[in-house]
Amino acid sequence: MPYPAFYNSVPTIMLHDPLAELLGASTDGLLEYGYLDAVKLAGHSCPTVAGAYLMTLKALASLYGGDTPTRGNIRVAFRDDQVSGVTGVIANVVSQITGAAGDGGFKGLAGKFKRSGLLSFNAGIDGMIRFERIDRLCAVEADYHPEQVPPDESMFSLLQGLLAQRASAEDQAAFAALWQDRVRRILVDHFDDPALVTLVPR
Numbered sequence: 001m002p003y004p005a006f007y008n009s010v011p012t013i014m015l016h017d018p019l020a021e022l023l024g025a026s027t028d029g030l031l032e033y034g035y036l037d038a039v040k041l042a043g044h045s046c047p048t049v050a051g052a053y054l055m056t057l058k059a060l061a062s063l064y065g066g067d068t069p070t071r072g073n074i075r076v077a078f079r080d081d082q083v084s085g086v087t088g089v090i091a092n093v094v095s096q097i098t099g100a101a102g103d104g105g106f107k108g109l110a111g112k113f114k115r116s117g118l119l120s121f122n123a124g125i126d127g128m129i130r131f132e133r134i135d136r137l138c139a140v141e142a143d144y145h146p147e148q149v150p151p152d153e154s155m156f157s158l159l160q161g162l163l164a165q166r167a168s169a170e171d172q173a174a175f176a177a178l179w180q181d182r183v184r185r186i187l188v189d190h191f192d193d194p195a196l197v198t199l200v201p202r
Contacts, residue, residue, distance in 0.1 A: 003036060004045075006184040010035040011191075013057050013097055017071035019106075019113040031071060035187060038093045046179070048086045050186045051144040051197070052093035058197050059131040060098075062140045070135070072099040072115055077123035077130040087121070094129065095119055127200060139202040148196045149186045152178045 012034040021029030038053045039045045060069045076094055080087045095101055100118035108114030123130060127141025158175040161167035167175075190196050 003039070004180050004184065006180075006188055007034070007036050007039070007045075010053075010187045011057065013060065013069075015060075015069045015071040015097070015099075017099065019072060019109075022109075022113070030068070033097050038096065041092060041096050042089060045183050047146045047149075047183060047186055048089050049093060050183050051146055052090040053097075054187065054191070054197050055090075055129060055142040055144055056094050056097050056131075058199060059129070059140050059142050062199050062201070063131060063133050063138055069098075071097075072113060072118075073134050074098040074100055075118045075132040075134055076100040076120070077125060077132070078121045079123055079125050079128055079130075080121065082121045090129070091119065091121075098131070127198075130202065132202075141200045141202055143198045143200075145196055145198070146186065148193060149182060149190050151182050155179065155182075 012032050014030060014032050016029045017026065017031050018029055020026040020031055035045075035050070035053050038049050042049045060074070063069070063074075076091075076098055078087055078091060082088050082091060098118075099115050101115040102119045103116055105116035105118070106114065107116055118134075125141055127143050129142045130139055131142065132139035155175060155178045158167065158171050158178070161171055162175060186196065
């Protein structure tokens, strides 16, 4: 699968999944997720998918410090409804990485390794997403501000032409390059920008 080279420059997320270890999917239980995994899940790369990945990465780092996060040990709550705006898209990426799932998730084995009921919506929280460790009273709320990295203004006219099916192949290539360049700036150039992803401990 050909993809933009900058995907490989984005830090990956390493987690330990006890269920994966028990069932032999990973002999040491370690699962590594990269931005490309989020892209494959969503079927595209955009500022929303990038934000979901970044918020998860930074929230887990805040909750676990230098320790490896435990997949399935994180409860996730969204402020908005699942069908509101891009909430569902973000939730899919967060669920993939953390293992947190809604009612349709894995029910567990003998009361252990349960993933269902760990993902919820319409929560009474201030931030966009609340990440909470189940094993201790430790939580953080995350917000994402993609307006900190504005798009190239020429993207809008190119997109209008593409949607109206009156654009050339060159226009398509130019639009795609500009679109992914904004994602690159979010994930690489502004990775450490404190105004892009804000975290508030709870």
